Amino acid sequence: MTTVLPVATAAGVRRAAWREIYSDRWLFSGAMVVNMLAAGAGLLMPLLLGRIVDAVTDTPEHAALATVDRLALAILVVTVAHIVLLRYAQLLCYRFGERAAARIRERFLDRTLALPGSMVEHATTGDLITRGTADVNAVVLMLRSMAPQLFLAAVQLLFLMVAVLLLDPMLGGSGLATLTVAVFALRSYLRRAEAAYLWQAMSAGQVNEAVITTVQGARTVEALGMDRSRIRLADSTIAASRQARLSTLRLRTRLFPVVEIACALPVVGVLVLGGWLHRNDMIALGTVVAAALYLQRLIDPLNLFMMWLDQIQSATAAFARIEGVALARSPGADPVSSAATEPADARIVCADVHFAYGSGREVLKGIDLDIRPGERIAIVGPSGAGKSTLGRLLAGLDAPGRGSITVGGVPIAELAPDRLRRQVILVTQEHHIFRDTLRENLRLAAPAATDAELTAALSAVGASWATELPDYPDTLLDGRHQLDDARAQQLSLARVLLADPHTLILDEATAMLDPTTARDTERGLAAILSGRTVIAVAHRLQTAHDADRIAVMEDGRIVELGTHTELLARRGSYASLWRAWHG
Structure with missing residues (x-):
């Protein structure tokens, strides 16, 4: 589309x-x-x-x-x-x-x-x-x-x-x-x-x-x-x-x-x-x-x-x-309400959400989900279940075809762009590093950030290597100091911490990292973002294990919702995924 x-x-x-x-x-x-x-x-x-x-x-x-x-x-x-x-x-x-x-x-x-x-x-x-x-x-x-x-x-x-x-x-x-x-x-x-x-x-x-x-x-x-x-x-x-x-x-x-x-x-x-x-x-x-x-x-x-x-x-x-x-305006956005209405809180509510790309078949089919402020929730399921699509809708990048997704009573997709970025940020495995200094690459998210705050953000995502670069934090990220995908992804996560949103959506945000580094990075993020809402589209089930609740998706629907222990006890879809994950 x-x-x-x-x-x-x-x-x-x-x-x-x-x-x-x-x-x-x-x-x-x-x-x-x-x-x-x-x-x-x-x-x-x-x-x-x-x-x-x-x-x-x-x-x-x-x-x-x-x-x-x-x-x-x-x-x-x-x-x-x-x-x-x-x-x-x-x-x-x-x-x-x-x-x-x-x-x-x-x-x-x-x-x-x-x-x-x-x-x-x-x-x-x-x-x-x-x-x-x-x-x-x-x-x-x-x-x-x-x-x-x-x-x-x-x-x-x-x-x-x-x-x-x-x-x-x-x-x-x-x-x-x-x-x-x-x-x-x-x-x-x-x-x-x-x-x-x-x-x-x-x-x-x-x-x-x-x-x-x-x-x-x-x-x-x-x-x-x-x-x-x-x-x-x-x-x-x-x-x-x-x-x-x-x-x-x-x-x-x-x-x-x-x-x-x-x-x-x-x-x-x-x-x-x-x-x-x-x-x-x-x-x-x-x-x-x-x-x-x-x-x-x-x-x-x-x-x-x-x-x-x-x-x-x-x-x-x-x-x-x-x-x-x-x-240019978002498709279906109401410029009056988006400019004038302020969310009452950070609570996200999905009510009977349906969505299709263009005129194709529906990808999401009647999603109902209530995400409390400060909650850590994981979205899991097989490939093609609609996990990433739901993440995009929760981030306001698309509007539901039917139903609604609101934050504090306001449709997320109708928030003004600058307000939306303060409310929710989607982090995927796609990232971009500008040919500029490390300091300026990080300050894109927080122009007034001090060097101490930059260092703290890098440390939180396990990027201690950055402080060892020559002329840190004024190292020019060019051909001599070109970052590989894993380090570039850590730099993107550090930007997220500096932006300090109310809600963070992670969709394969640590996919470029090895499992040990990814787990350490996710735990560091969870500690730093304590009190913030974190929604993780989990492809590694170990991430789901640490969440407050887990939403299991199949064929565009949420088929199970609960804690790790509760879902294992039900012996349903999540239990099958967990057994397959552990061989």
């Missing part, structure tokens, strides 16, 4: 963009002012050149030379000012882009870490990875490289259009009118582009998902002879991605020729109309030259927009996917 992460609407993307501008409004305002000054300086050059043409054609030779010299010096000064202002405007825009990119990266990471556990579990790996890598990089590229250039081009384009209209309304208006062809072509493109580029981004995520899951399960694929089916899946996702890219390519190939022709028409039109007006003494030649130069300079910003158009659409679609992470 997978969940597709949401995508923000166009309005949501606009709000997010405005939020970035407002966050750094003074720098953005400064960049806008300098851009306008640079564009204004650029407008003077064609105007001065037109004055030179008028001076040469309408002024006596001896006076024309002096006028041309003055105008040429003015052009030189304006050119230097234009270059300086342009470079400074680019600097301010790049600075704004880098700051905004940093904020977006940090916000995406914060939102991803704040996602409900069930959402992370059911979201496809490829989609989440693509949003955090390719999509973030596309937005960063837009802010860092495209946005400064496009902002400058937009200001220049606006100023040039205003200037040509002020120079001569009839001449300028006739030239700009021919640009309507490009406007209509662009509108037609934009109507189709958003969906096409979202499809392209989603198909890239599907390719990543197919490749990543195949690589991660390579041994299983080889053992079960699934290589051909996985190759067919990869081929189909690549083919879909190719079709998505071809669809955006077709949109661009229809648009670009039309815009290129439309950009050349204004200059041609102004020269033809301006030549006729000048011949009939209705306009000065310098005005025609200046108008033609203004319209000629429109081509540069328009070409820049066309050059970046593909990346703009890709970045917009990527931004929508990044912002969509903030809209």
Whole structure:
């Protein structure tokens, strides 16, 4: 059962963009002012050149030379000012882009870490990875490289259009009118582009998902002879991605020729109309030259927009996917109750719990279980009985299909992610060690923990080897000090102790440890977590022996419940498991 992460609407993307501008409004305002000054300086050059043409054609030779010299010096000064202002405007825009990119990266990471556990579990790996890598990089590229250039081009384009209209309304208006062809072509493109580029981004995520899951399960694929089916899946996702890219390519190939022709028409039109007006003494030649130069300079910003158009659409679609992470919620969660309701205590009650993955058969069938605060309970049973599934539901990673699982009267799956982590933590044999110091790896669970608290947590899980590492606790866990699975699992358990949850669920949490170390670690955990609720999905029955109560599961149901002594006396399923465990 997978969940597709949401995508923000166009309005949501606009709000997010405005939020970035407002966050750094003074720098953005400064960049806008300098851009306008640079564009204004650029407008003077064609105007001065037109004055030179008028001076040469309408002024006596001896006076024309002096006028041309003055105008040429003015052009030189304006050119230097234009270059300086342009470079400074680019600097301010790049600075704004880098700051905004940093904020977006940090916000995406914060939102991803704040996602409900069930959402992370059911979201496809490829989609989440693509949003955090390719999509973030596309937005960063837009802010860092495209946005400064496009902002400058937009200001220049606006100023040039205003200037040509002020120079001569009839001449300028006739030239700009021919640009309507490009406007209509662009509108037609934009109507189709958003969906096409979202499809392209989603198909890239599907390719990543197919490749990543195949690589991660390579041994299983080889053992079960699934290589051909996985190759067919990869081929189909690549083919879909190719079709998505071809669809955006077709949109661009229809648009670009039309815009290129439309950009050349204004200059041609102004020269033809301006030549006729000048011949009939209705306009000065310098005005025609200046108008033609203004319209000629429109081509540069328009070409820049066309050059970046593909990346703009890709970045917009990527931004929508990044912002969509903030809209993700647990399936079936009630955002009002989860945010406002606080559990009355740590008592966990399962009432007639049914659960199935997707549309498949039920894995849990009417589970009733009352777990008292501070109780140590073990869940045992044969493989496929539903033990791990029940552990996931007790941890709030999934919500029951029918029935309820509550803690202190509140549905566990509806607790806000940060509140849920303080209430209950699920520890499995899966773990991750970051390439950072031992101290920072442990402080993920408790940022304010002291070195003494770190040492105590490591000692409690039998990880005394950690204190012998060089530069402890600032040892860098990289290639030189890479931890094996057993030590990494101990480090994960130490994190749990530092997090200090009300309820701890252990599902094969000591599977990587040898039996003696595992038993010592479990006893150490029990001593440290005295007074806390501990639920152990027990694959080693010795763990069940030490529990206050044992729940025996078969075929998705709890068939026995009691202490070790009571269940042995009943001579039922648990007694059979115990005899098999001891040979």
